[in-house]
Amino acid sequence: MDARNTGALIAARRKALGLTQKQLAERLLISDKAVSKWEVGASYPEVTLLPALAAVLGITVDELLAGEVRGEAQAASGTENAPAAAPDPSDALRQYAAEKLMGADCCLLLACCSGSLAFVWYAVSLGMQGIFRLALLCILFAACAVWHSGKVRKLSRYAAPDDLRTSRRRTGLLLGGYAAVALLFGGMVIAPAFSEYLRFERGRYEIVLEMNQFQWGLMLGLLLLLLAAFGALAYSCLRMTAQTRFHPVMPGVVSAVPCLGAILLLYLRVLRIVSFSPSPDGRPLVTVESELNAAMAQLLSGARMVWAAGTVLLMIFCVVLRLTKRCGVPLPLLLSCAALQSLLWYVIGTSDQFLLLHFPSVLSSDQSGLITILTAACFFMLMLSLLIWAICTLLSGVRRKPVQTDAPQARP
Numbered sequence: 001m002d003a004r005n006t007g008a009l010i011a012a013r014r015k016a017l018g019l020t021q022k023q024l025a026e027r028l029l030i031s032d033k034a035v036s037k038w039e040v041g042a043s044y045p046e047v048t049l050l051p052a053l054a055a056v057l058g059i060t061v062d063e064l065l066a067g068e069v070r071g072e073a074q075a076a077s078g079t080e081n082a083p084a085a086a087p088d089p090s091d092a093l094r095q096y097a098a099e100k101l102m103g104a105d106c107c108l109l110l111a112c113c114s115g116s117l118a119f120v121w122y123a124v125s126l127g128m129q130g131i132f133r134l135a136l137l138c139i140l141f142a143a144c145a146v147w148h149s150g151k152v153r154k155l156s157r158y159a160a161p162d163d164l165r166t167s168r169r170r171t172g173l174l175l176g177g178y179a180a181v182a183l184l185f186g187g188m189v190i191a192p193a194f195s196e197y198l199r200f201e202r203g204r205y206e207i208v209l210e211m212n213q214f215q216w217g218l219m220l221g222l223l224l225l226l227l228a229a230f231g232a233l234a235y236s237c238l239r240m241t242a243q244t245r246f247h248p249v250m251p252g253v254v255s256a257v258p259c260l261g262a263i264l265l266l267y268l269r270v271l272r273i274v275s276f277s278p279s280p281d282g283r284p285l286v287t288v289e290s291e292l293n294a295a296m297a298q299l300l301s302g303a304r305m306v307w308a309a310g311t312v313l314l315m316i317f318c319v320v321l322r323l324t325k326r327c328g329v330p331l332p333l334l335l336s337c338a339a340l341q342s343l344l345w346y347v348i349g350t351s352d353q354f355l356l357l358h359f360p361s362v363l364s365s366d367q368s369g370l371i372t373i374l375t376a377a378c379f380f381m382l383m384l385s386l387l388i389w390a391i392c393t394l395l396s397g398v399r400r401k402p403v404q405t406d407a408p409q410a411r412p
Contacts, residue, residue: 003041003042003043003044004041004067005066005067005068006038006041006044006045006064006065006067007038007039007040007041007042008039008041008067009057009059009063009064009067009068009069010035010038010039010053010057010064011039013057013058013059014035014039014057017057017058021035021036021039024056027056027093028049028052028053028056028096029096029097029100029154029155029158030049048096048099049096050064050065051095051096052093052095052096055091055093056093093158094158094159094160094163096158097155097158097159097160097163098159098160098163100151100155101151101152101155101159101163101164101167104148104151104152104155104167105148105167105170105171105237106238107144107148108144108145108148108170108171108174109170109174109233109234109237111140111141111144112141112174112175112177112178112233113230113233113234115137115140115141115144115178116177116178116181116226116230117226117227117230118137119134119137119138119181119182119185120181120185120223120226122134122137123185123186123188123189124185127189128189128190130189131189134182134186134189138182141178145171145175148171149171152164152167152168152171162241166240166241166244169240169244170237170240173233173236173237174233174237177233177390180386184383184386188376188379201368202270202274202277203274203277204277204368204369205273205274205277205368205369205370205371206368206369206370206371207270207371207373208370208371208372208373209373209375210372210373210374210375210376225384225387225388225391226387228387228391229387229390229391229394232390232391232394232395233390233394235394235398236394236395236397236398239398240397244397245328245397246393246394246396246397247327247328247329247393247396247397248389248393248396250318250321250327250329250334251329251334251337251389251392251393251396252389252393254314254318254334254337254338254341255337255341255385255386255388255389257310257314258311258314258341258342258344258345258346259341259345259382259385261307261310261345261349262345262346262348262349263349264349265303265349265350266348266349266354266355266373268299268303269296269299269355270355270371272292272295272296272299273292273296273357273369273371274371276288276291276292276295289359300350303349303350304350307342307346307349310342311338311339311342314338314342315335315338315339318331318334318335318338319331319335322334328396329392329396330396333392333395333396334392336392337388337389337392340388341385341388341389344381344384344385344388345381345385347381348378348381353374353377354373354374354377354378354381355371355372355373355374356370356371356372356373356374357369357370357371357372358370358372
């Protein structure tokens, strides 16, 4: 294989076909400078380009590597040593375009995952101080999306319709995932600026939605689950085909039902606390603490029984839908999602780590209590719930390979 001979053959075939270097480069989706380097023998074509280049020039890959076209005498000297016929140009270009589409999609996937992780890190660690970096990350990802769109536009003339459809679905999935991360964590960064308006008075209690405190344990769990979500996103993107279908409805239902139950339980707990509010002219507020603790224990005891029964009913509902073939999500995946969501929201609804109650330390009738709802911690738990839903949705679109069975042999 000689670079000069190969370059001379490329130049001769290009001129014989009446093509300029720029026209040949456009057909191969490369620059005309690369074609010029090939023809002067300064470089070789890429291995992935050889079938498409040979197809455009109307020769075989063996002839392209040898740097000469097989003569008529050699063509007539038997068929055993004759090289294979040149592939159909359309097939070669489609295969090459499919590989380039996959490469562009992988680049966008890498930009989505790395950009999202950086966005989450800066949003949590810097808050409002990192607003410029967050905006810069969004601009960089937008630039990557524009580059990917231009690449797809160039390849659309040669790629197969199924490959284009698959690439567009991957693009939509990645853009939607990054936009969701940016909106949720961007809202978390901006929310503390409105914390002074998140105060309410009910009876002798003041209800405060705290936005600035969160637990690092929740943050660690969020990052681990976020990595798992990106892994599921990458796996589903790489396995995606034109026939891939995601099923977000049922994982969303089994996620929304426990969420609504936790919100209702938190509301009932706040109502129970506010109900133990003596009149301002009566006894001090701290004297009702023991009665309130007993009433709260009774409420949580009943809530545990109702929650367990509701979880069982939700799982039975999932099994019935799967058996009646009204749900496309695999049953083990759906039941796992229901169990995890139920456990997650049960912790939010019943734990004292998300709803704090402070009584005044002075025995005075004009003192008021403080009910603090750690909204930041609840937000992180909400993110965990959304990530579980996203993972189940992504995995629901991954099809397993069908099991091949041998055809039954006919009896003689």
